[in-house]
Amino acid sequence: MTVALFVPCYIDQFYPHVAIATLQVLEKAGVTVVYPPKQTCCGQPMANSGFEHLTRGCNELFVKNFTGFDYIVCPSGSCALHVKQHLHDAENEKEAEHIRAHVYELTEFLTDIVQVEQWNARFPHKVGMHQSCHGQRGLALSHMSELVAEPFSKPGKLLSMVEGLEIVELSRTDECCGFGGTFCVAEEAVSVKMGKDRVNDHLSRGVEYIIGGDVSCLMHMDGILRRQKSKVQVKHIAEVLNSH
Template identity: 45%
Template sequence: MKIALSIPCFIDQFYPQVGIAAVELLEKLNIDFEVPKNQTCCGQPMANSGYEDEAKKTYHHFIDLFKDYDKTVMISGSCTHHVQHNYTNIEQTKDVKNVRNNIEDISQFLLEHYIDEIGPVHFPHRIALHTGCHSLRGQRFGTSSELVTEKKTGLEGMLKHVTGVEVVPLSRPNECCGFGGTFSVVHEAISIKMGRDKLNDVQDKKIEYLISNDMSCLMHLEGIIKKENRNIKVAHILELLNGSIK
């Protein structure tokens, strides 16, 4: 299988350590993959802001980069969801369908195919888990609490071979962090209030690390943490599984 790793623009620019953790983890698992050059934005920020037509150029560029791969794994649930469900706005060629049907969030990919080969990793800390809304509700990575249905393993399943860790349940574990991409710009006050609610819960439970599969959520929450000098650390699940957190 020919696999490509897609690194979202905000990770490339602001959190390169997450991209490095992804590469190192895939290499440890002996997965044959490539990281195509000239990667840019998937187009989600423009589309979410109402500039769908302008975003189409980025859609076509993304398709051109990944059309020849059997599987594309992406380090973002929201970006993955956007490619799967919003690239319907361009002509559905064979290449477009191939990329849309074969792109997957890297966390889901690892959980489904490689979880028993990861680790062991020792992480003796109190943590809480946050699954991004697009992953949880859009891709069914786990089961949101409002659904009365069979529970699916999500982020917690990725800790299968992590020792020493104490996972502390949040009071409202499935609640949005308040980021929502450009929602945080247009509705800043609401966005910050939602983020504070999430962080207050984390802080009240004396949690050391907030772990997520989507760095965009953590980017929003980390901004509030730094602004308000809160004693909480954030990290992507890939950093934890790779043993990158020092």
């Protein structure tokens, strides 16, 4: 299969090593990866701010860049969900429909499409897993605690295959970190308080790392950790799966 790698703006600009780790993880899984070099923003920031009607250019360019691939894989649940639910192109709607049906967040792709059952990686650390809202509630990457259902976690399944890694159980497994895209700008005080609560849940369990599938959430919590002068670090799950 041929997969197009979709790299969100903030990963491209601030965390390029996460994009590189994602590429290497996909290649490690035996996938042929192509990176469309002219890709830009998917339009999610505008849509989140109430300006989805202005994302036509983003949609058209996205369809142009990602048409013709078996799958599109993204190391971000929020961006993957936006494309899955909001991508439209009046002139090329058939292609847009194919993309919507074949765009996947990284851990979702590895568990559902590649169907990984074993993984060669080593990360001998005590970690907490942050379940980002878009991935959990939009893409169903893990169970929601308010539902009476069998617990599951696609990121957790992959992390359980990593040698030496210990996942701690948090007291509030699916609580929002407070980032919320433009919410952290419009409601700064509330966002920071939510972030502190989320970070403290991890710190109270003695973790060395906070692992997540969305760099935006990790970036928010990392800022809080740095201001607290904490030694705890954040890592994207692609980096952990790519560790040796």
